[in-house]
Amino acid sequence: MIGLGRQFHGSTCAKNASPTMGNMAMRILLLGSPGSGKGTQSSRLQKNFNLGAISSGDLLRRNIANGTEIGKFAAKEIERGAYVSDNIMIELITNELRTIKRKNWLLDGFPRTINQAIALDDNLSLTGQPLNLVINLQVPEEVILQRIMDRWVHVPSGRVYNLSYNPPKRPGLDDVTGEKLSKRTDDNAEIFKIRLQKHRELTEPLLEYYSKRNMLVTFTGSTSDEIYPKIEGELLRRFGVENFNQGRRPEIVNEEANNIPLNDVN
Template sequence: MRILLLGNPGAGKGTQSSRMQKNFNITAITSGNLLRQNIAKGTTVGKIAAKHMEHGEFVPDDIMIELIGDELQRNKRQNWLLDGFPRTINQAMALDDNLNLSGQSLNLVINLQVPEEVILQRIMDRWIHVPSGRVYNLSYNPPKIHGIDDVTGEKLTKRDDDNPEIFKIRLQKHHALTEPLLEYYNKRNILITCNGRTSDEIYPQIESELIARFKVISPNNQVKTSTEKNLLKVATRENL
């Protein structure tokens, strides 16, 4: 599995990523986490990225491609899920060139589609643990102690841009960047869109797609859906 996860800010990419990692043995590669790790380690790429970020600038595409490419190469023999990059059509084309050279091109792009009013409520309820990137939501994924990270006991914070006015601007910019991206992957016939108001509505759609596309069995080898039953019959006949 070589998967890219797309969706509006607050669409629940982190939640879906966690479920896929747990249930299908997928390694998640998140651009934001990679940047933080490289900056903390003081790598060459991390130092360059930090300089741009200190001035409020985007990290250049070539730096991000190198960063992502190196990480994907380390996970070449594993299932992986990419989150947070690419964000533009130019980044997507550059990433494809890099992946094609290593023989591990994308084979599925999942777009999460959630109503904007639902996303707005989510970001109003969202709290984060900055060092780790862990995200909590008071509505459906609250911390055990209000305002405190479950793992470290450190304080949680709100993102500066988690307010209605800034959210609407972010959403407009996101749509402008993402629409060409979705068209690009749709032409390659690797794009699917999963719709819903909650993560629990969306995840079964993702699970069914992974089972059907990659011929895998659901978590713990439990047959839950008609799709899985058919796949299990085929697998059984092939092994006889």
């Protein structure tokens, strides 16, 4: 069994740790099994930090909804419980990265394989903006299964709702547009088991790849609310408060940073 980089399990304070990377640009990869809460964590990080985000899942769903050639092929693969090919994913993500104007960004759901990781590294090296942190979410499988069974999506925007803890204001309708919500074709127990097994097979070498580069930090918990403060605290320590919620008064940001609970590193 491989190590998962640093793992967070206890409680401490951000004021006891200083940033390890100064105020460098934040170039983050977010990893986790299907249903682990990557979308929720990504949304919170975008809100609280000056981050532009790319979600491979949102890109795929957008192409599926628009009926593009890539979307048609991806839909067939997803219905079988398979992952979309490396070549297609690399093309989608690389094109999207070219449009990002912010210095701080986050990738959600890509890369999934070693080949994708190497191709991504090559592309980022050419632009002089390599990854500098990989976050791995570790959530119990039984929790994830319940999440995906209760999940509904507004496909055009990528907004995700959950009947257990984040239901829409009106049943079956998106809060913003009022349009109908949908179930993802892969949100059922049978396909989930297939996806989870494939995720394990693909992710273990990927985690090892980033762990050897001292870029990997793993956060463990059963809910997004439990995990998020740990991620936020780690980003504050690494990148400094200047990247944190830039519209707020510095004294408030600093006071809150000093009181964010973090887990001890094992």
